[in-house]
Amino acid sequence: MKKPQQLWIYLRSSFWFTPSLIVAGSIALAISLINADSVVNNEILTEWPRLFGAGAEGSRQMLATIASSMMTVVGVTFSMTLVTLALASNQYTSRVLGNFMRSTITQVALGAFAGIFAYCLIVLRVIRGGDESAFVPSLAVLIGVVLALIGISVLILFIHHIATSIQASNIICSVADETLAAIERVFPEKGALVEEEDEECLGHISRKLDWHIVPATASGYIESIDYASLEDLACQRNIIIRMNYGIGDFVVKSMVLASITGPDPDDKTMQALCSAYSIGSRRTIEQDPEFGIRQIVDIALKALSPGINDTTTAVTCVDYLASILCHVAPRKFPSRIHYEKGKPRLITVWPTFGILMEASFDQIRRNSEGNVTLMTRMLDALQTIETQTASVDRREALREQAQRIAEVAYRSVESPYDLAIIDARLARVCTALEEEAGQGE
Numbered sequence: 001m002k003k004p005q006q007l008w009i010y011l012r013s014s015f016w017f018t019p020s021l022i023v024a025g026s027i028a029l030a031i032s033l034i035n036a037d038s039v040v041n042n043e044i045l046t047e048w049p050r051l052f053g054a055g056a057e058g059s060r061q062m063l064a065t066i067a068s069s070m071m072t073v074v075g076v077t078f079s080m081t082l083v084t085l086a087l088a089s090n091q092y093t094s095r096v097l098g099n100f101m102r103s104t105i106t107q108v109a110l111g112a113f114a115g116i117f118a119y120c121l122i123v124l125r126v127i128r129g130g131d132e133s134a135f136v137p138s139l140a141v142l143i144g145v146v147l148a149l150i151g152i153s154v155l156i157l158f159i160h161h162i163a164t165s166i167q168a169s170n171i172i173c174s175v176a177d178e179t180l181a182a183i184e185r186v187f188p189e190k191g192a193l194v195e196e197e198d199e200e201c202l203g204h205i206s207r208k209l210d211w212h213i214v215p216a217t218a219s220g221y222i223e224s225i226d227y228a229s230l231e232d233l234a235c236q237r238n239i240i241i242r243m244n245y246g247i248g249d250f251v252v253k254s255m256v257l258a259s260i261t262g263p264d265p266d267d268k269t270m271q272a273l274c275s276a277y278s279i280g281s282r283r284t285i286e287q288d289p290e291f292g293i294r295q296i297v298d299i300a301l302k303a304l305s306p307g308i309n310d311t312t313t314a315v316t317c318v319d320y321l322a323s324i325l326c327h328v329a330p331r332k333f334p335s336r337i338h339y340e341k342g343k344p345r346l347i348t349v350w351p352t353f354g355i356l357m358e359a360s361f362d363q364i365r366r367n368s369e370g371n372v373t374l375m376t377r378m379l380d381a382l383q384t385i386e387t388q389t390a391s392v393d394r395r396e397a398l399r400e401q402a403q404r405i406a407e408v409a410y411r412s413v414e415s416p417y418d419l420a421i422i423d424a425r426l427a428r429v430c431t432a433l434e435e436e437a438g439q440g441e
Contacts, residue, residue, distance in 0.1 A: 179292025
């Protein structure tokens with residue numbers, strides 16, 4: 001059974017949830033307007049014959065035309081959406097499909113067309129001709145026409161949205177925005193700390209205590225973790241919980257998910273611990289900023305492939321990765337050890353700044369041999385990132401990454417002119433890092 005948070009993520013990424021709500025709302029609107037027509041004063045309707053004067057046959061034909069048109073539009077919309085998904089998957093990476101499926105405009109457009117169709121069906125059903133039992137819900141028929149006009153506007157908006165959403169820059173920007181939002185949730189505080197601050201304490205705890213393993217109940221990616229529940233469980237049982245995997249890691253069923261101190265854990269304790277983990281078939285970005293970085297890197301790698309060879313898209317990816325790391329660089333990473341009244345209760349697994357930077361640049365660097373434009377842009381990105389942090393460890397990670405880029409350049413670039421450009425950019429980065437270090441001292 002899915003947890004509320006994971007259920008909401010699943011529903012938000014589906015093509016059926018929002019459209020179903022809109023269809024249900026359309027049916028409710030149709031029923032309400034039909035009931036309103038049955039009790040409204042007929043004198044009001046007769047005062048506006050051009051608006052409410054349609055007969056039973058004319059109303060039927062008009063609503064039937066609208067309904068059939070909407071079903072045609074629904075088919076076209078679904079076809080355009082599927083073609084867009086296939087194009088995005090082939091041109092960029094299949095991991096960006098979730099961004100398209102979460103698109104509010106796409107979901108609302110599908111729901112609007114299906115909703116108008118359902119509305120027309122409900123109103124059509126109650127229209128009756130004849131002299132004695134004639135009933136034409138004039139207000140409902142008028143609203144049907146208004147909804148048809150709204151549907152035309154939604155169709156135009158949807159076509160514009162599809163045309164813009166498949167552009168590389170928009171896709172990358174969308175992923176970057178989601179990643180920045182995830183960073184705000186995971187690393188809300190500013191003020192960089194040395195990532196290794198807990199290592200000595202962690203080593204002491206690991207050597208001093210005996211640990212009992214808790215096996216995973218399923219195979220898959222860790223989508224989210226309820227840290228508060230784990231802390232509460234540790235306090236209630238008077239134990240220490242040590243996580244073996246963090247969000248985004250892949251776990252195998254029956255392998256070690258976490259370890260706990262104290263006596264052998266009972267089934268209730270292990271079940272409570274495992275229930276704090278949400279394990280699924282794919283990574284999600286809500287608590288996993290590294291997955292957003294992974295998507296942008298995949299787009300860059302696809303752009304650098306021999307079949308595409310699109311340096312401009314790869315450069316755009318580097319620019320947005322720099323933006324993400326600039327957002328991360330001044331932030332305070334959570335402590336790995338959570339205490340309760342001075343006692344350690346939960347030992348977590350978090351990515352470090354160095355890990356996030358390696359995830360951003362390592363694979364792109366390895367695939368950029370001979371590409372002077374891309375290597376110089378990566379060096380420029382490192383120089384931009386260094387302005388956002390005074391942490392010695394983080395600046396050292398930047399320096400190491402610059403040296404790795406230089407190694408690739410010296411190995412793969414033969415032109416003296418191009419090597420001079422690389423040397424100049426590298427010197428600028430190293431000078432900036434050394435100047436800031438000197439000021440810090």
